[in-house]
Amino acid sequence: MAAEGAVIRRGHPLLKIDRKPLVLMYGRLPLYRQLRQGITDGPDVKQWQDDLGLPKTGRVDATQVVSAPATVRVTEAKVDVGERTGPGQGVLRVSGIRQLVHVDLDTDDQALARKGAGVTVKLPGGERIGGKITSVGTVAKSARSGQGQGQDSGETTVDVDITLNKTPRTKLDQAPVDVELESERHKDVLAVPVEALLALREGGFGVEVVEGSATRVVPVEVGVFGSGKVEISGTGLTEGMKVGVPAT
Incomplete structure (x- = not known):
């Protein structure tokens, strides 16, 4: 099983099931049927051919391949090596490799978050780095508080995602950060x-x-x-x- 923090690229296994590798391939459409010689073309077959650069030969099914749009990073292993799993049970959690800052922004401050606007992100240790808002949610959700985050705090938030302008010196994953949003700009003051x-x-x-x-x-x-x-x-x-x- 790939270790937490490992970066997995196309053609490399994320894990092995009964010693058989489950290989990452690029594509947004999951494999929904067995691929074998003589099967009629479809978007899944074309995706497979594009990834491998080979004609379709042999057989491939969903027990051998997992699809993702691009390279992934393993963020959490949910089972131990040798542990039995069942249908629907999560095994690994992965994310993209592009560093992203997520903010649960209070709806009272939603006007401060504009797609494309610049922000400043302060990382643990004091490093400051510029970023840009790439998406702002349009649906408010209830914020959670209390033990286990199971109680409704009465506040509502929207999702805001930010990409960083450069790779920070600080090597952290899922770390808390401070984000400075610009409310207005005054020049020559x-x-x-x-x-x-x-x-x-x-x-x-x-x-x-x-x-x-x-x-x-x-x-x-x-x-x-x-x-x-x-x-x-x-x-x-x-x-x-x-x-x-x-x-x-």
Whole structure:
């Protein structure tokens, strides 16, 4: 049986049943009849011929072949070697080899997820990598909570899938990540770390501008927040000014 994490390509066995290999072949249509010499052509036969590049000879049936659209990665072995199985019992769980991020997005935030929009994914260990939303679900489902995830939390979510722009350095499978979605974009604005904001006694916010050994507080209007920074505007503010932040 292929080990968890193994990458299986066309023509290679996923497992053996009674010492007979179950081979992966590429195609979206499962083998639904025995292939043998003299059988009439059909989409399954053409699929088999395309995969092998050979004329149809001998016999092939569903006990010898499993179909998948492309190369797969084994994500879970559901039985042990030598264990007996029965009809309908799962043996292996596989996935594609392209790394994908899945988000159960609260329906209140659904407007933030637009197909094709860019996102930032923060991986365990702090690595940040860009990605793109490839699909957004249209059917809301109930979120689960509680022991065994069997209780309805009262919240609803939609499925959002994201592909990464490049292969991350972090080698993880099914790991929790943080995803930053863009609500709106403002260009050519002044921004400071969120920690630089000061709550003013008279209300509103300000920043401490550092000019050599002197400092002064300048009232500001705040705009959008993102990636630890906040948009600001105010009289006398210019690009390149230094602002104070709390010591860490």
